[in-house]
Amino acid sequence: MARDSYNDLLAFLAVARERSFTRAAAQLGVSQSALSHTIRALETRLGVRLLTRTTRSVAPTEAGERLFNSLAPRFEEIDADLAEVLAFRDQPRGTIRITATDYAANSVLWPRLLTFLPQYPDIKVEIMTDYGLTDIVAERYDIGVRLGDQVAKDMIAVRIAPDxxxxxxxxxxxxxxxxxxxxxxxxxxxxxxxxxxxxxxxxxxxxxxxxxxxxxxxxxxxxxxxxxxxxxxxxxxxxxxxxxxxxxxxxxxxxxxxxxxxxxxxxxxPGFHLYYPSRRQSSRALTLVVDALRLSKGAV
Structure with missing residues (x-):
């Protein structure tokens, strides 16, 4: 079955669950006639009747009951997975990987993370220390920390320490x-x-x-x-x-x-700066870590 038929399956699940075209149509935000057309088209493609309709009720056929019992838990799992992914956007959680020199990690990062992390137990921070000019995109780091004159021009740089x-x-x-x-x-x-x-x-x-x-x-x-x-x-x-x-x-x-x-x-x-590729699609966790490490005004 083509992937664009997934919406038809969702329509069937709604009708089978509600046992009513009227209530299912309201739930899905479509007209009752459009929903009825969708179900008939699905049954035609499958070559089997899924719902028994009368003037007073709607009920799954044996085939429809089997399909409902099989599909409903799977779509519930998908909904749960999507909700968990959306939580990364809406809640401060996730792992932030940082590459920095040992001196930057000890003198700048750790003192600020020491007070920041207890406030956000769902944010994890991984710090790898090295003196190489690591390609943070290729090495899958979220943040790099280097002296200001070592930061590539195409990166977003945030000062975190005085000169x-x-x-x-x-x-x-x-x-x-x-x-x-x-x-x-x-x-x-x-x-x-x-x-x-x-x-x-x-x-x-x-x-x-x-x-x-x-x-x-x-x-x-x-x-x-x-x-x-x-x-x-x-x-x-x-x-x-x-x-x-x-x-x-x-x-x-x-x-x-x-x-x-x-x-x-x-x-x-120039003092230590943190840098990262783009502000687009930054997670809340990344934004919070950047703000926690940012050098306060007047401290330069």
């Missing part, structure tokens, strides 16, 4: 027997802790700036990681110099466990 200053730090013990570098080029003479970028397969070149001068230095060292926190721990243990967010290093500098290196060359980057 970020990067810093070079080292442990006093590491610098005790080595002269601290006085120029960016002198970093090549030091044991530096590298960050591996999975997208490019290479290590990150340290970006430094002083006034209008900007330089990139490719450093070398004994250790390479793919996360800021491991780089911090290695620097604290005296394994070399690390290039990490200033705010991450600040408490350890204040306590004397780390010192600033080449402080007048520390660069500032």
């Amino acid at each position: 970020m200053r990067m810093a070079i730090v080292g442990a006093p013990g590491y610098l005790k027997d080595r002269p601290a570098p006085e120029t960016p080029q002198a970093l090549t003479q030091h044991n530096c802790i590298n960050l591996r970028l999975p997208t490019h397969g290479g290590c990150y070149a340290w970006e430094l700036s002083k006034g209008d001068t900007e330089v990139q230095v490719r450093v070398e060292g004994q250790l390479t990681f793919n996360g800021a926190y491991q780089m911090l721990e290695a620097a604290l243990a005296g394994f070399g110099l690390a290039y990490i967010p200033e705010e991450l290093a600040r408490p350890y500098v204040a306590s004397g466990r780390l010192v600033w290196v080449l402080e007048d060359w520390f660069p500032t980057f």
